[in-house]
Amino acid sequence: MSFRISYAPPADDTLAKMRDSEVFRDEMARTLGLDPYGHGSSAVKSERDRREATVAGAIVLYYVSGSVLIVTVVRLVPLP
Known part of the structure; x- marks a missing residue:
């Protein structure tokens, strides 16, 4: 099962x-x-579906919508 990636x-x-x-x-x-x-992600402020992870040299803050299989990236911070 794969999730669609959406970007705010x-x-x-x-x-x-x-x-x-x-x-x-x-x-x-x-x-x-x-x-x-x-993938080494962690929950933010004890909210299971609000998460952050480092992917390909960038910090990614995202929400998981399990019922509709969507990951929504809300903030993206490329590392130098």
Whole structure:
């Protein structure tokens, strides 16, 4: 079972400016798209579906919507 990855406007703007955005998208699909609760992610403020993880050199803050199989990235911070 895989999750669709969706990007909120602020995260989408950051993604558009990233140098290797296609590599990042592929890595997101390969990791959090297959297991949004895994890949070294952790819950934020004890909310199971509000999570953060590091993927392909970027910190990703996202929400998991399990009933509709969507991961929504709300903030994306590329590491230098």
